[in-house]
Amino acid sequence: MGAGSGEAGFEEFVAARYPALRRTAYLLCGDWHAAEDLVQGALVKLYARWRRLREPDKAGAYARTVMVRDHIDGLRRRSSTELSIPEPPETAAADVPDSDRQLALRAALAELRPQYRAVLVLRYWEDQTVAETARVLGLAEGTVRSDAHRALAKLREVLGDAVLDLVAD
Structure with missing residues (x-):
């Protein structure tokens, strides 16, 4: 991809990779809101390391790794009394036809x-x-x-x- 090392390079990366990261996050957790949270968390961590990345072309792999690990870690930390329920039908995300x-x-x-x-x-x-x-x-x-x-x-x-x-x- 060839993204630069500055803030403009990060913005370019996000613009190009966000939809793919969001789809991957959705497949991991099955909820669009949780997927948004996973992607945002990964991007925050990526931004903190952006200037130190030796190979900016591998930023997508780094973000994907962070998302997967954060998702699995979050499930491990979840309280046994916490219940996860799907979105109500009237507010379900409809931006991707199924x-x-x-x-x-x-x-x-x-x-x-x-x-x-x-x-x-x-x-x-x-x-x-x-x-x-x-x-x-x-x-x-x-x-x-x-x-x-x-x-x-x-x-x-x-x-x-x-x-x-x-x-x-």
């Missing part, structure tokens, strides 16, 4: 453990290698492979016959 396939997949992703979900999002949505995914999540490559295998099996279990609809055109 097909039946997307809705089924998102519902199935919501059934997964956070680490499984993060592995699938990074490996198959972000098209990261096993090594890149392992680095972002701080896991061994073998753990990423086994988590991906287990997560896909769980998706198939949750989706049942609907899995065929996801691959059909």
Whole structure:
């Protein structure tokens, strides 16, 4: 991308990468408001390090890593008495039209453990290698492979016959 090291370079980065970061965050947490919070938190941390980045072209990877780790850490800290509820239908975000396939997949992703979900999002949505995914999540490559295998099996279990609809055109 070639973003500069100054504030203008950061603004250029945000303008170019924000939509992709927001989609990734949504896939991680399944809630547009929480996704906005994840992205904003990652951008704050990125801005604090922006001038010290040795390779500004890797800022997207840094931001993605921060989002994934913050999301998983937030789930670990969440009180056992705290209940998470979806947005009321009258205020649901409508800026991204959902097909039946997307809705089924998102519902199935919501059934997964956070680490499984993060592995699938990074490996198959972000098209990261096993090594890149392992680095972002701080896991061994073998753990990423086994988590991906287990997560896909769980998706198939949750989706049942609907899995065929996801691959059909």
